Amino acid sequence: MKVGQNTVVTIDYQLLDADGQMLEQEQGIAYLHGGHGxxxxxxxxxLEGAAVGQEVRARIDPDDGFGHFDExxxxxxxxxxxxxxxxxxxxxxxxPNDSDDMAVYTVTEVGDDHVxxxxxxxxxGQTVEFVVMVxxxxxxxxxxxxxxxxxxxxxxxx
Ligand code: ZN
Numbered sequence: 001m002k003v004g005q006n007t008v009v010t011i012d013y014q015l016l017d018a019d020g021q022m023l024e025q026e027q028g029i030a031y032l033h034g035g036h037g038x039x040x041x042x043x044x045x046x047l048e049g050a051a052v053g054q055e056v057r058a059r060i061d062p063d064d065g066f067g068h069f070d071e072x073x074x075x076x077x078x079x080x081x082x083x084x085x086x087x088x089x090x091x092x093x094x095x096p097n098d099s100d101d102m103a104v105y106t107v108t109e110v111g112d113d114h115v116x117x118x119x120x121x122x123x124x125g126q127t128v129e130f131v132v133m134v135x136x137x138x139x140x141x142x143x144x145x146x147x148x149x150x151x152x153x154x155x156x157x158x
Contacts, residue, residue: 001137003050005034008150010136011047016129023128030154032140038149040064043130056132062125069125074118075105082107082115092117 003009012027031038033047046058062068079086090107094117105117140150149156 001051003033003047003134003137006140006145007033008136008138008140008144008152008155009033009047009134010154011132012135013130013132016131017123018127023123028135028154030136030150030152032144032148032150032155036148040130043132046130047132047134050134052134052137054134056134058130058132059127060130061127065128066121066123066126069120073103073120074108074116077115077117079111079113079115086110086115094119 001007008030010028010030012025013029014025015023017023033044035041035044038044039047040058040060042060042064043058046056050056082092086107088107088110092105092107093102094105095102103119105119106122107115108118109116144151144155147156151157
């Protein structure tokens with residue numbers, strides 16, 4: 001049996017940065033394969049046709065992943081707009097100029113009169129690589145296909 005349309009795939013994965021350092025890992029994730037949005041489309045394309053026990057690698061460039069680094073997302077704000085104990089690494093929610101979107105800003109510099117915050121995703125501009133091991137594979141049930149996600153261990157619970 002191979003990974004294909006409407007199969008439920010159980011995977012372990014590691015996410016590596018461009019230097020091969022591990023950023024995160026998950027085990028026993030089950031998703032419904034075949035354009036249901038269970039995993040990133042590039043990852044799904046790499047897994048197509050894989051068998052249990054097979055390792056698959058997929059590089060994710062900024063266009064498909066975490067976006068490009070945006071200098072405009074770095075903002076200089078008055079020190080008085082922050083709590084007295086503000087320090088580098090703290091995160092605040094805010095809305096970018098001229099928009100209603102909310103973004104997470106990370107404090108990158110604290111001066112006497114100003115604070116620099118960066119609204120870029122920490123992985124913005126980076127090409128990352130998923131290393132995925134296929135652990136399990138079965139045909140999806142009609143109910144899973146109707147719902148658009150996997151049920152059971154590692155999947156959706158209702
Ligand atoms: Zn469901």
